[in-house]
Amino acid sequence: MGHDSTSPTTTTKTTHLLLLLHHRHLCFLHKTSQQLDPNPNRSSSFTVSYLINSCGLSPQSALSASQKINLKTTENADSLLTFLKSYGFTKTQIAEFISKRPAFLASDIENTIKPKLDYFLAAGFSVSQLADLPMILMSSLDNRLKPNFELLASIIGDPHKLFMAIRRSIWLLTNNLDTNFLPNVRTLQSYGVPPRYIAKLLVLYPRVMMQASEQFAATVRSIKKLGIDPNMGLFVRGVSVMSGINLSTWERKVDVYKSLGWSEKEVISAFTKGPFCMLLSEEKIRRGMDFYVKKLQWMPSFLAANPVLLCLSLEKRVIPRCSVMNVLASKGLVGLSTNPSLKTLMISEKNFLDKYVIKYQDQVPEVRQAYNRNLGFVGRQSTVVQGSLSAVSSFAT
Numbered sequence: 135m136g137h138d139s140t141s142p143t144t145t146t147k148t149t150h151l152l153l154l155l156h157h158r159h160l161c162f163l164h165k166t167s168q169q170l171d172p173n174p175n176r177s178s179s180f181t182v183s184y185l186i187n188s189c190g191l192s193p194q195s196a197l198s199a200s201q202k203i204n205l206k207t208t209e210n211a212d213s214l215l216t217f218l219k220s221y222g223f224t225k226t227q228i229a230e231f232i233s234k235r236p237a238f239l240a241s242d243i244e245n246t247i248k249p250k251l252d253y254f255l256a257a258g259f260s261v262s263q264l265a266d267l268p269m270i271l272m273s274s275l276d277n278r279l280k281p282n283f284e285l286l287a288s289i290i291g292d293p294h295k296l297f298m299a300i301r302r303s304i305w306l307l308t309n310n311l312d313t314n315f316l317p318n319v320r321t322l323q324s325y326g327v328p329p330r331y332i333a334k335l336l337v338l339y340p341r342v343m344m345q346a347s348e349q350f351a352a353t354v355r356s357i358k359k360l361g362i363d364p365n366m367g368l369f370v371r372g373v374s375v376m377s378g379i380n381l382s383t384w385e386r387k388v389d390v391y392k393s394l395g396w397s398e399k400e401v402i403s404a405f406t407k408g409p410f411c412m413l414l415s416e417e418k419i420r421r422g423m424d425f426y427v428k429k430l431q432w433m434p435s436f437l438a439a440n441p442v443l444l445c446l447s448l449e450k451r452v453i454p455r456c457s458v459m460n461v462l463a464s465k466g467l468v469g470l471s472t473n474p475s476l477k478t479l480m481i482s483e484k485n486f487l488d489k490y491v492i493k494y495q496d497q498v499p500e501v502r503q504a505y506n507r508n509l510g511f512v513g514r515q516s517t518v519v520q521g522s523l524s525a526v527s528s529f530a531t
Contacts, residue, residue, distance in 0.1 A: 181205045185236070188215065190229035199236035211239040214247070221251060227265035235268040250275050257283065258293040267301065273308045282307050286336070289319070289329070295337045303340035317347035321354055322373075325364045335370040342377045353377050362406050375409040387412050387419075394423045395434030408441035419444060425452070440476060449507070455479055457504035458490050465498055 181204055185196035188208070205211060218228050232239065241247055250271045254264055264270075273279050286306055290296045300306050306315070322332050336343050342350075357372040358364065379387075391401045404411050414422075422444040426432045437443055446452050459474040468490075478486070487505070495502045 178204060184208055184211065185232070188212070189232045189239075190225050191233050195229075195233045199233055203236040203239055205239065210241075210243075214239055214241070214243055217243050217248070221255075222261045223265055227262065231265050231268045235272065238268065238271070247271055250279060253280065254283075257287075259297060263297055263301075267304065269304050270300070270307050278310075279307055282309075282311055285311060285316075289336060290333045295333070299337045299340045302338075303344060305344055306340055309344065314345060314347045314350070315343055318343050318345065318350045321347070321351045322364075322370075325354060325358060325369075327364045327369060331367055331370045334367065335374060339374040339377075342374050345377060350377070360402065360406050368406070368409065372405070372409040375405075375412055379412065384412065386416075387414075390416050390419055391438075394420065395427075396438050400435065400438035404438045404441040407439070408445065411441040411444050414444060421448060422446075430456070443476070443479065446479065451483075452479060454505050454507050455486060455490075457507075458486075458501055461498060461500050461504045462490065462494060467494060467498070 178200055181200045182193075182196045184205055185191045185199055186193060188211070189196075191199060215228060218231065223231065238247065251264060253275060254270075255261070270279060286299065287293075287296055290299060309315075319332060322335075345353075353373055353376050357369060357376060360372070362369045362372050388398060388401050391404070392398060396404070411419075423434065423437065425448055426437055426443060427434060443452075455474055455478060459468060459478060462468045478490075481489075491501055491505045
């Protein structure tokens, strides 16, 4: 006969454990509140208790929030919680909302919070999105939020992308856009940057658009002098990269590339083709160059002409694809070389999977192992590639 897993002894132990945990929880609150305030009073303890029991905050979040608000009564706070629930906020969202801006518990709901929530919900934002951005409700609706939002919407258009931009930089809604943002937009327009690329820069790198206008204008001038066409997406990518690095970082990256065989002219050329190569860590640059030069025998000059290769993940993309092509070449199913072409490395994951893995996996089971990184890649055994695209396009694509 098996024994009952919920025996009296087990139940007693569980009860004692729960009592011990509860006692420790109370001691933690008491001890931490004493650390925050050597002379804790009833109202601070009352606030912490309310934040935990009514708002759903964790003890640590409640203690942190209690430094920003001190409740004497719960009348207004209770009304806010009821109000948020009526708008569809979940318990988790309310806790997040309050933890980020506890001062809302004492705010004027009808005149301060409700009009702003109504405005953004009507504009297409969801409750979950607004719960994630309570900070926007601190600014004036008529003087700041509404005019900023309408301006941003006129540039970006798509509501989802608009939310992405605001989430990345709340300053877009809370700051005066006349100071730097609008002058920066006009700078890009004066160079002929298409509206879609201005919108793209704003969505992906909103803080770049909030830089001091003089600094931003100097960056744009520099990118233009390098010869990048303002009508191309590369132009705003170059602006975003150059805005994010200082002179010493730029010089350090140039030195790294020169030590690996590039000339200074090739570094500049690489930047104009793939600006993000200047944001890579020194370790990633060296590992990438080492693999392509030693394993694939591609010349440094070829990599300078195709800097996007250095941005690819060796472990997740390059090596698995090289291994797949190696297996297929050994079975005579693709060209004689054991190297992939540049195109093979650059096509989408789905296209590569369909064209080289799924197509052959029944005939050559090893191809799936290679794709799943269970096979190693030795490298190319033939002659060095001299840098032209045709020289490395040995596989049928």
